[in-house]
Amino acid sequence: MTEQIVYLNGRFIPKSEATISPMDRGFLFGDGIYEVIPCHGRRPIALERHLDRLTRNLDAISLRCNERDKWRTVILELISNSPWEHCGVYFHVSRGVAERRHHTFSSTLEPTVFAYTFDIPAPRSSANPPEHGLKLKSQEDLRWQHCDIKVTALLGNVLHYQAAVNEGFDEALLYRQDGLLTEAAASNIFVVSGRKVMTPRLDQHLLPGITRGLVLDILRMSQEFEVTECDLRLSDCFDADEVWLSSSTREIAPVSMIDSKPITARAKSVWGLAIDLFQQHKFEFA
Numbered sequence: 001m002t003e004q005i006v007y008l009n010g011r012f013i014p015k016s017e018a019t020i021s022p023m024d025r026g027f028l029f030g031d032g033i034y035e036v037i038p039c040h041g042r043r044p045i046a047l048e049r050h051l052d053r054l055t056r057n058l059d060a061i062s063l064r065c066n067e068r069d070k071w072r073t074v075i076l077e078l079i080s081n082s083p084w085e086h087c088g089v090y091f092h093v094s095r096g097v098a099e100r101r102h103h104t105f106s107s108t109l110e111p112t113v114f115a116y117t118f119d120i121p122a123p124r125s126s127a128n129p130p131e132h133g134l135k136l137k138s139q140e141d142l143r144w145q146h147c148d149i150k151v152t153a154l155l156g157n158v159l160h161y162q163a164a165v166n167e168g169f170d171e172a173l174l175y176r177q178d179g180l181l182t183e184a185a186a187s188n189i190f191v192v193s194g195r196k197v198m199t200p201r202l203d204q205h206l207l208p209g210i211t212r213g214l215v216l217d218i219l220r221m222s223q224e225f226e227v228t229e230c231d232l233r234l235s236d237c238f239d240a241d242e243v244w245l246s247s248s249t250r251e252i253a254p255v256s257m258i259d260s261k262p263i264t265a266r267a268k269s270v271w272g273l274a275i276d277l278f279q280q281h282k283f284e285f286a
């Protein structure tokens, strides 16, 4: 296989030639923002929503570098040259290289922009469900208070995720000290009771996932569900018919177990209806 081409600071180059300075603030402080844009059959899903979030998040960390049109072109070029039909585009902007390591930053730094594609699973449907549901380990959410910003400094998420995997689970399900569910370490959560589909309301404790937004919009559009953003607790998961995780790479993934308790669909699978609607409409959103 020929070497993968990646994008770094204005150039498309072989991955082995893509190097950055150790003085890059992304390396030293995790001082940056990223996006993951999913593509199926080389068509990106909700690209403009991902660019909106990227722009908003750069603004949130005062990284003033909005080159949205250029970035859209880079992303589309990477997709068309990707070795994978089903791929994610990782797109990363860090604050750049400073002369001295210091917490404060200058607005004159040249940002480092890095992007590449990686393979993701083919889409699921009711006719092609996953063999196993995901097993989640519940943990108190010990991350910081800006989980609504998609920062590259993911150590909090990494430690939660790894702790779950070390115990034989697939992902961590996070709840705050007050008992309210936030999200999983790398996904949003949905709790389903009959045709009622619930997900935690947005605040600074969880990421406004693009897939979460698509699921809400598509299910609301179908008028077949009662869709609610509300406060949810772990006990709501155990009383529910189904629990799902959503993310750009997972789309909508059913959960089969939380801690030692199985989550079993008591009614006909609502996931099947939801995933088929998602596949039918996911390309309709800019």
Ligand SMILES: Cc1ncc(COP(=O)(O)O)c(C=O)c1O
Pocket: 036, 157, 183, 184, 185, 186, 187, 188, 207, 208, 209, 210, 211, 212, 246, 247, 248, 249
């Ligand atoms: C913490 C967290 N929550 C939610 C999500 C899902 O977001 P999206 O649907 O935009 O991929 C992610 C994705 O990486 C995430 O890291």
